Amino acid sequence: MDITFEKVDYTYQANSPFEHKALDSMSFHLPTGSVTAIVGHTGSGKSTLIQHLNGLIRPTNGKVRIGDYVLEPKKKPKHAKALREKVGIVFQYPEHQLFEETVEKDIAFGPRNFGVPEQEIQKRVAESAQAVGLRADLLKRSPFELSGGQMRRVAIAGILAVRPRVLVLDEPTAGLDPRGQKEIMDMFYRIHQEQQLTTILVTHSMEDALAYADQVLVLDKGKKYMEGTPVEVFSQRQALQQVQLDVPEMFQFLLKASDRFGKPVAYQGQDVERLAEQLAALAGDPNE
Amino acid sequence: MHAIEFRNVSFRYEEDQPYVLRNVSFQVETGEWLAIIGHNGSGKSTIAKLMNGLLFPSEGEIFINDIPLTEENIWEIRSQVGMVFQNPDNQFVGTTVRDDVAFGLENRGVPRAEMMERITSSLEQVRMHDYLLHEPYRLSGGQKQRVAIAGVLAISPRVIILDEATAMLDPLGRKEILDTVHRVQAEQQIGLITITHDLNEVMQAERVLVMNDGEVWMTTVPRELVKKQTELQQIGLDVPFVSQLAHALQKLGVPLTEEPIDHEELLDTLWTLHSRK
Ligand SMILES: Nc1ncnc2c1ncn2[C@@H]1O[C@H](COP(=O)(O)OP(=O)(O)OP(=O)(O)O)[C@@H](O)[C@H]1O
Ligand SMILES: Nc1ncnc2c1ncn2[C@@H]1O[C@H](COP(=O)(O)OP(=O)(O)OP(=O)(O)O)[C@@H](O)[C@H]1O
Ligand SMILES: [Mg+2]
Ligand SMILES: [Mg+2]
Numbered sequence: 393m394d395i396t397f398e399k400v401d402y403t404y405q406a407n408s409p410f411e412h413k414a415l416d417s418m419s420f421h422l423p424t425g426s427v428t429a430i431v432g433h434t435g436s437g438k439s440t441l442i443q444h445l446n447g448l449i450r451p452t453n454g455k456v457r458i459g460d461y462v463l464e465p466k467k468k469p470k471h472a473k474a475l476r477e478k479v480g481i482v483f484q485y486p487e488h489q490l491f492e493e494t495v496e497k498d499i500a501f502g503p504r505n506f507g508v509p510e511q512e513i514q515k516r517v518a519e520s521a522q523a524v525g526l527r528a529d530l531l532k533r534s535p536f537e538l539s540g541g542q543m544r545r546v547a548i549a550g551i552l553a554v555r556p557r558v559l560v561l562d563e564p565t566a567g568l569d570p571r572g573q574k575e576i577m578d579m580f581y582r583i584h585q586e587q588q589l590t591t592i593l594v595t596h597s598m599e600d601a602l603a604y605a606d607q608v609l610v611l612d613k614g615k616k617y618m619e620g621t622p623v624e625v626f627s628q629r630q631a632l633q634q635v636q637l638d639v640p641e642m643f644q645f646l647l648k649a650s651d652r653f654g655k656p657v658a659y660q661g662q663d664v665e666r667l668a669e670q671l672a673a674l675a676g677d678p679n680e
Numbered sequence: 681m682h683a684i685e686f687r688n689v690s691f692r693y694e695e696d697q698p699y700v701l702r703n704v705s706f707q708v709e710t711g712e713w714l715a716i717i718g719h720n721g722s723g724k725s726t727i728a729k730l731m732n733g734l735l736f737p738s739e740g741e742i743f744i745n746d747i748p749l750t751e752e753n754i755w756e757i758r759s760q761v762g763m764v765f766q767n768p769d770n771q772f773v774g775t776t777v778r779d780d781v782a783f784g785l786e787n788r789g790v791p792r793a794e795m796m797e798r799i800t801s802s803l804e805q806v807r808m809h810d811y812l813l814h815e816p817y818r819l820s821g822g823q824k825q826r827v828a829i830a831g832v833l834a835i836s837p838r839v840i841i842l843d844e845a846t847a848m849l850d851p852l853g854r855k856e857i858l859d860t861v862h863r864v865q866a867e868q869q870i871g872l873i874t875i876t877h878d879l880n881e882v883m884q885a886e887r888v889l890v891m892n893d894g895e896v897w898m899t900t901v902p903r904e905l906v907k908k909q910t911e912l913q914q915i916g917l918d919v920p921f922v923s924q925l926a927h928a929l930q931k932l933g934v935p936l937t938e939e940p941i942d943h944e945e946l947l948d949t950l951w952t953l954h955s956r957k
Pocket of ligand 2: 536537539540541567700720722725727766
């Protein structure tokens with residue numbers, strides 16, 4: 393589903409001393425089938441932005457289009473439930489979306505709520521739990537008696553079980569161990585491609601933005617600050633540092649290496665092994 | 681003096697459940713920074729909760745500043761341990777940011793005038809002073825983490841435990857907050873324990889405790905830890921970018937004698953090799 397923001401403002405606690413404009417004239421377009429990374433400093437408006445995508449909040453001014461659904465100020469959206477089924481959001485803190493007695497019931501909640509047949513629900517629960525690497529013996533536990541990373545996995549499984557068309561992930565790898573981070577991101581990417589989803593990834597990991605996104609949207613104080621492919625965005629280190637961000641570690645290293653050896657070592661999508669070959673050549677072949 | 685010592689600690693959440701910690705022993709010196717890493721569910725947060733007496737060992741003993749932790753002295757000891765939880769929502773008690781930071785100070789009987797000073801300086805240190813009268817639950821994810829850290833800095837504890845407390849911060853913010861905590865730790869000779877999945881953060885600590893499935897897998901220094909790339913990957917962990925790169929270079933026959941701790945060290949070595957040609 394195509395997603396468009398047209399001059400969207402969002403104001404918290406309007407007409408109070410705490411009034412705060414969290415989104416300021418935000419416009420952008422995310423084509424169907426794309427992965428977009430949204431990055432930005434603490435409090436820049438990322439979580440506020442994504443809460444528009446399934447109608448949890450509506451713009452104060454402007455318009456949001458998600459496929460055929462339109463969100464406008466003050467108008468209760470039609471088909472709100474259908475929109476929530478189509479757009480699955482994994483929240484920043486998993487506790488915010490866990491509430492059932494057992495992990496199993498929690499994962500089943502979404503599909504049950506949207507009227508999926510019971511037999512199919514069981515199948516989806518098992519599939520989703522496996523996709524996020526949850527041990528079977530945890531399914532009968534209370535979701536609140538889990539470790540942080542285990543809770544994160546349950547929250548993700550609950551969204552996957554609904555089979556949304558738009559996948560919205562707010563810091564999905566925070567709290568996951570290094571293997572989990574890689575496995576879960578690869579899993580999202582596989583599902584994204586197999587089911588041709590539209591995916592939005594909010595992240596502080598510039599590495600993930602580089603590895604998985606087609607386009608990167610940079611926010612600063614509620615405004616769009618920059619937009620482009622990962623390579624376009626990450627070739628502007630100074631501009632990113634001005635808004636509390638940085639380039640991926642690979643880019644940081646390449647800049648320092650270029651500096652040290654006095655010749656440019658450019659980013660060409662190389663992995664660690666390829667970079668090692670380049671550096672070995674720079675340092676001088678030891679076998680000569 | 682040991683800021684913290686675990687002696688053969690085992691723990692299970694219920695009598696009829698399996699142990700989630702088995703025979704865990706380690707020490708943190710006063711003024712030392714220890715990082716704890718381990719796969720999801722390996723027992724890190726359970727260790728943290730045992731350290732400040734939220735949980736009690738099923739077996740074994742815990743010492744804080746060389747004093748054994750008991751049900752009797754728990755309040756006294758807890759006042760010396762400042763902890764930031766994995767999810768800051770679990771620790772907010774005040775209705776405003778200011779009240780929240782004040783709460784810990786009131787509990788410790790800090791006089792009114794000094795309280796205001798400490799609230800101001802700790803919130804300034806994490807750049808949240810502008811939010812003094814905001815409600816904690818209305819903050820962004822990263823702002824909540826900053827306020828939770830201010831709450832701990834304000835009480836000047838003898839031990840600080842950060843359980844993935846910077847996971848929601850932007851890249852520069854994370855560096856800045858960690859530098860701040862590290863500076864306070866060094867100045868006041870506090871014992872600092874950071875639980876983290878951030879491999880670069882681990883490299884800044886003095887020592888590392890690796891947990892695996894409820895047991896201590898290894899206690900070591902970062903430079904030794906990164907030699908174990910394959911073994912760490914087998915238990916769900918990894919080594920930082922610079923170590924991966926160094927190991928790839930070694931495979932190509934580039935003679936690196938020491939494990940680099942950061943980009944600069946690796947580039948220095950490569951430059952030296954280059955200049956010798
Ligand atoms: N419920 C709320 N009421 C009032 N203000 C809010 C509320 N939620 C967020 N804000 C404010 O709106 C701004 C944007 O918050 P948002 O949560 O969208 O940021 P974010 O980019 O997701 O940040 P982070 O990376 O820290 O999660 C912040 O200044 C925050 O304090
Ligand atoms: N309240 C609880 N009741 C029962 N079991 C629990 C409870 N909290 C945690 N556990 C279990 O204890 C084990 C250790 O959990 P702990 O939270 O210490 O892990 P962790 O290393 O902090 O993991 P993470 O990296 O995911 O935060 C896990 O298997 C978890 O499921
Ligand atoms: Mg957020
Ligand atoms: Mg934990």
